[in-house]
Amino acid sequence: MRTLRIGVDVGGTNTDAVVLDLSLSSTSFRGILAQYKTPTSSPNVTNGIEAAVRTVLEKSKVDKNRIACLTIGTTHFVNAIVEHDCRRLSKVAIIRLSKSFTKEIPPFSDFPPVLKDIMNGYYCFVSGGKSISSRLHIDGSEEAPIVEAEIVEQCSKIKDLGIDAVVISGVFSPIDEHFKQESHVRRIIQRELPDVDIVCSSEVSNIGFLERENASILNASILKFARKTIRGFRTAMKRLNLHCPLYLTQNDGTLIDAPSASRLPIRTFSSGPTNSMRGAAYLGLSDFSQSQQRTSTIVVDIGGTTTDVGVLLPSGFPRQASAYVEVAGVKVNFSMPHIESVGLGGGSIVRIDGESVTVGPDSVGHRLTSKAKVFGGDVLTATDIAAVTGENVGNPNLAADLTRSVVEETQLKIETLLERVVDRMKTSPEPLPLLLVGGGSIIAPRHLKGVSEVIQPAFHAVANAVGAAISQVGGTIDMIQSTAEQTVAQIIETAKDMAIERSVAAGADRNTVEVVDVDTMPLQYVANKVRVIARAVGQFSPEIFSIESWTTDSDDGEEDVYAEEVAKGPQYPPTHLNRENNVDSYKPNVVINPQTGNPEWFLSETDIEWLADGCYVLGCAGGGSPFAEYIRLRDIIRAGHNIRIIDSSALQDEDLIYWGGHMGSPAVSNERLSANETYEAMLELMEYYRHESFDAIMSLEIGGGNGLQPLLVGSSNFFNRPTVDADWMGRAYPTYWQTSICVYETGQLVPCALASGDGKAMLMTKTTNDEIVDRALRASCTEMGSRVGMAAKPTSKEKVLKYSILNSMSLAWRIGRCIARAKEHNTSCTIAEQIVDEVGGPETAKVLFRGKIIGVERRLWKGHSYGEISIQQVREEEQESKIAGFKMMAVAEGGILKIPFKNENIYAKHILDDGTDEYVAMVPDLIAVLDTQSGKAIGVPEYRYGVLVTVLGIACSPRWSDTPKGLEIGGPAAMGFPEVVYKPLGRYVEPRSVVLEYAPREQS
Template sequence: MSATPYRIGVDVGGTNTDSVILDIRATKSSNRGVIAQQKTPTTSPNVTDGIETAIRSVLEQANIPREEIACLIIGTTHFVNAIVEQDARRLAKVAIIRLSKTYTREVPPFSDFPPVLKEIMNGHYGYVDGGLHIDGSQEAPIKEAQVVEQCAIIKEKEIDAVVISGIFSPIDDHFHQEDQVRKIILRELPGIDVVCSSEVSQLGLLERENASILNVSILKFARRTIRGFKAAMKRLNLTCALYLTQNDGTLIDATSAARLPIRTFSSGPTNSMRGAAYLGGIGSDGNQKERTATIVVDIGGTTSDIGMLLPSGFPRQSSAYVTVAGVKVNFGMPHVESIGLGGGSIVRVNEGKVTVGPDSVGNYLTSKATVFGGDILTATDIGATGENIGDAALVKELAESTIKGAQARIKSLLERVVDIMKTSPAPLPVLLVGGGSIIAPKELAGVSNLICPPYHSVANAVGAAISKVGGTIDIIQSTADRPVSKVVEEAKATAIEKAVAAGAVRETIYVAEVDTIPLQYVANQVRIIVRAVGELSPDGAPASKAEEAQEEDEEDDAIYNEPVKGQAHAIEVIPPVDIASYRPKVVRNPKTGVPEWFLSETDAEWLSDGCYVLGCAGGGSPYSQFLRLRDQLRQGHTTRIIDSTSLPGDAVIYWGGYLGSPSVSIERLAGDEADQAFQELMEYMRHDSFDAVMGVEIGGANGLQPLTVGSTKNHDRPVVDADWMGRAYPTGWQTTLCVYAPGNLVPCSIASGDGRAVIMTKTNDDRSVDDILRASCVEMGSSAGTAGKPTTADRVVKYAVRNTLSLAWRIGRCIARAHATNMAATVVEQMIDEVGGCETAKILFRGKIVAVERRLYKGHSYGELIILQQQADDEEEDTERAANPASIPVATGGMLKIPFKNENIFARHVSNSGVERYVAMVPDLIAVLDTQSGRALGVPEFRYGVMVTVLGIACSPRWTDTPRGLEIGGPAGFGYEEIEYRPLGRYVEPRSVVMEFVQD
């Protein structure tokens, strides 16, 4: 047994700072080892005062020798608040150096930052040679002279915070490019803060870079804060180690936290969940087989936060990308659902109907609530009718109907959000914590056990005290010469060693999470994410002595005397577009008389959202292509769209897109590879120019790609409102051109973007074109731009799927309008109206993602999405939906299974009795939409617990009018020859935006 058996846990919230002392020898006792607790108001602006007060109180309560305290562990929102509040006093200007000889220029740093934060943080950005390919090989080696040149610029601009961001740097375990550059920078600019993106987050260049920018911008403030924590410890005569809690429930030593404060941003919800489970005795005996998933409901004064603890004992993580203060990042954060229900929620009775919240009296509960002598009826007043709270006589006269109505509404709200968090119908235990937990009912549907543990009001501080030590790796490995199982075992061993290096006791370490993700369209490559955790060693986590010495040398004056909160320069705020009155700019060309649609930023945003829906989970995210297009428009360039019927008979139309793995685009971002492929083909064809450009597919990123090629920045040619798929397909031969005019894919070209290109001139089979080009594409880094054989106006009119850009725009407008009018609940019904009504599109299913599995079928790797029936909505929403035929799903009850090979292939419903039937299949479109936002989910966003609505849209008859169309684009085209295609509905050609809005 350790000679220092006590831990102090502290959690700093926006309202209160909670603290506990935990005796690790008594964790199985009735008090769970908690020997002192305290709740103290959080002080502002200096949080250390509140922390010091809270710790002093528990030390006095416990009356234990200071030398028996092993460590102090703090969870704090202080760092993230500086960013959320856009506090220029605490945020530094940042310089970014990107490592890539060729890529990412089209989407520069800060592209998606909110204007105010961009104004505060954007100091400089530049590019130097470097970067990796997806297989770990170098795109280019580092050139020291280029880095030195960037250092001179940074010095001149007096910036002392730098981010190094290299393509595929998280998998760079050989060249260590970011570290090479860091050493050069610190030699040239000693003493400045330098952060390598690979040490902050995982794959996803823009999001990882964003996270690194936020991290380095608050480093000085983080060091001041942590020095303040240490100063408070000195005044309290505490000589133990100091740690902070991370977003994933593990701890980080104070020195490392001062270097990576971003890892603490969302530690509060994690602490609450882990503390609740510990206090409730869930999975606390260390027996992995005994553990079960547990839902934690933290009810505060205004909101309730609900999270899921996995059997590993750690929170289920949020989706691949999250936002912090409007900035998209990709570091791990717990998945938390929040609803407007708390102890201060206002209760109203209107014509016999009782509502609870979402508005609240908040911090004024003790003066506004009826039970405390106020004049507002709150959820606490309802809870007080059965509890010893306030003056019970003040709520004695409440009508029984009001009490029962409010209780029923509270019960319904909690049951619904609990159901959202669950991933199977099986009942799960629910832990209630937080000061507002008294308003919860005694039982909930779908809940095996409702537990309100002891010390529930300080569960977050307990969660901090029980934090473990973790080690995580995220790598891409080849499986060409070894099985996946061996690669996974090696990854586990590496994660365990990282946990040991971080201070974990080897004998206590276990692997908490393993995720194996095959890379789409890349043979023998798999991404593996492993997290190992263990108990903190009595010796603590190792820290850098040099960094500690640097911290001690700095002045402490700034800790307690921070200046008044600073502000950024005035930023022009563009008012939101009035969607109801907005009209796209469509004017006739004065020379030709052809109507031309000139894109705006609004149009680009709507097209982006619509293209992702039409991608049917594939095609890659349009996000970086949207940023590229938006920036071109902001630079004054124009992009024009024309109707396919406006093409002159002798027009030469170039078409193309991107080929390869979407996993590459998350690092390389949107580039000019397709334009380079066009240039190569033009040279081969001896074409000086062409008349118009068209996309190969409307789905995903390729839907936006022709808009950037056709802009005045590049070729200044109109974009045809059509494509060869009407959706997204995984291969280049799954096009209507190959259905009706086979043999017209060559000559074609692909270009890598870094100076390599291939032209294919002949083929005896359209399928072999895709096979041959993909083999070349792998050598180009598994991603390339493509240009197909130029086509004619006659073929576009006869064989292409027309008005698909118009359709994407209309779908995107539906999403924008639903959000602007708070009608997101019916956004799918609005989409159905836009695409042609109930005869054309249908809601296939409503439910919740409960599994994303990988399997082999006929030697090919496929994914399968499994969705369970959603719990029935409340009566009001049911009535509203019942009045709209479009709201009635094709299938109800049971589950829906959707196999995908990037794109969704078919939807098979399995009823509660086990009866199976196909409700939709390719070539009809199957889109999985986030129920709350109406936006599409691609394969990377498929995640446990997300509430989804599955939308089916009838495909163009270009696919169904001939047997060859179904052979190429139907189930048989994916190897499912046994499935007979059954049409979803009647296709209605989308209305042309050009023809509807032309200004005559």
């Protein structure tokens, strides 16, 4: 009976190994028959693995025929990317399946220059052929066929370039269950280029086109090295005479077999922290396998330099990070555990300055046994403090000169550091158990605030290897479904069943499989659509595999060729660096137009970045991320085109001003990126009006991605017209009729035009009221792909001055400058105060609340997406805003702040511990949730548990608040909450015009 497992974890300093008998898991030694820790040999980590495994086999004296599998967790692959190691990374060719979209933001657009130079081999865009769609609507229906001849032509170019790694990237490919477009293209490439590596993006990650493609590129670039490394693992197994399957551990704590890991090495990138957390739970929790009986558990892994803290859910698996994470500066969207790290470890250097003591973040690291005082060195470390307080390490007499006050102060610093990071990870005030593992865990106190008990289990030093050994087999399903003909409950059950089947197909014992995660997310701006993600796991079942399948491998004959190379090839210089002046000295480029005599602001990359950050704040969590528009605008400037903004005073009475923006679902925007829908809608409207041109362009809404749309359309790349420093909302709203022009005049939305960006367009010429315009257009938008561009009835200078929110572009820029300044001066913790000062002071804006998100709910209500976040105040010492004389009292203190959202935040309700409550802000005033650590806005898609946030309120324009019609259109009732009575937050101050402030002054 094969009941034994060997687990190995390859860390930067040590390689750990254990032999584990799961049938003895209930014993006091938890079934661990042998353990071993050895230094990780560099560059050849395989030697370290082989030495560790050989040692535990000799120690345990087990029959090798009883070994069910060898499981390895390694950071080997991700390190090659982090280190920009061009010897281990390959050039990649990308084939995008996109007839009409994604071209404006090509592959590698958001890659760090170094990695782009290393990996960018070639990219192209193709449409399709035959019965496979080149793009998919959100409901999965076919739009355009693939043209096989195009694929063949691109294969010829790739062959000529000598590139042997190809990524196929199709819009909405993860939900392409029917047409399987990427698979079809792969078969064509395999026929034409039989020797290249091919990665289909749908097999790597989920919804989110650019992030999925990025992950696929990283995966493709590392493939050759991954195969070579895994071949080395197999070679070591042969030398050890092990005849069992080889598995690697994945980021989510489940197994991936060696052949699959050779195809998808990216799934192992963050397996180290996961192994540590899973191993800690197995060693320290007696009810580890009984998820229904447990609460969440904090895991603290202390090494020599850093401490990693994560949360194990009741399922026994780590809480995952937010939708998007970064690997070596590349934004990706595959599953990774949510880990907080601090510079605290056994080797942390302790410094004494008078009565003040600091601990870390620098460390002696792997030199601890030669540098620390208790080992005869001359550096005071955290381990020395542990030794003199009773821990059995080194010779405490060598540190006997330490005073009691220094020891106590150091212990207090360590305790405070750990309590802070633990509290950041918690999502409720209830005390949670804490598992303490890692070689440096001796420095930690055994009592911490907010912790019910500190558990340091036996074998804690090799918890990561234990986590690798106990890994299970998983299956995940991610799909978007309609609720029109089935309930959400039915969709969830279907997803669960599919996840279970995938787990079984991957090698899990069906009798042990259980669903551990289910998440449902109604899609924004799309009625009756819900995204469901389900994950099932079960115990590995060696019985379903034959011995022959374990030992057969196409690389078996190559063990003599295998040899690991020295890492780190030449470093490439960045190709694009924004070397403009620093934040404090930077001045926008405003020049006088010689023809009109008016000042015009010519935007730079810096301006675009600040505008994007400011627009997201003004989006009040909605409006969609401006990231795609930012990338396009940046590239337009780099291509030599001009983007201009003018003050409203520069408009002439007879000027014709076009305006519009995007309508639709952010989920679609995330897949189709930033195309030319708004530009094409304006062309349609110009044709209807028989306008040859127009004089200026203006934004529908300043909040979110739409705030940047007029800059794209008005650039010299398109119409070459200036953008007016104004918009019709002063924020973001979910519908087109919630515009300030509709407050004062009816019928200003039509005639209007819609364009889908792929050849479909329509006009609406008449209406009986403004609200029906949005409803009609939104229904059409759904039929046209759930994302369109809209151009509304052209307006005039008179209406802009009377009805719009003036200088909103300037406001966004100033807010973005605050964020940049805070980053440059390391004052992000007070970004809210800086924004308050910038927009008009405490009478105009207020810090509403400081805390941590402890709850996120999303639901369908009346066919639309609604949700709510709960924010709990953090302790005083956790409120990082401590700059003397600059901290602003929050409007609400203590208790919980609840913020419901319908794409945008609707109100902020403060609930005290005694149950009393008060509305502290509501629409049409602006409610923005800022990431306390970065100072940047958090949108609805980024809301997640545990994020430290600062809630900011900004008074709205009197266009909304000073008339009953304004509150009717833009107040709480319009957002579905008629019971909430509007109470003004403060006094509005019109933003200062950047154009006028920085315009050249006449020489006297």
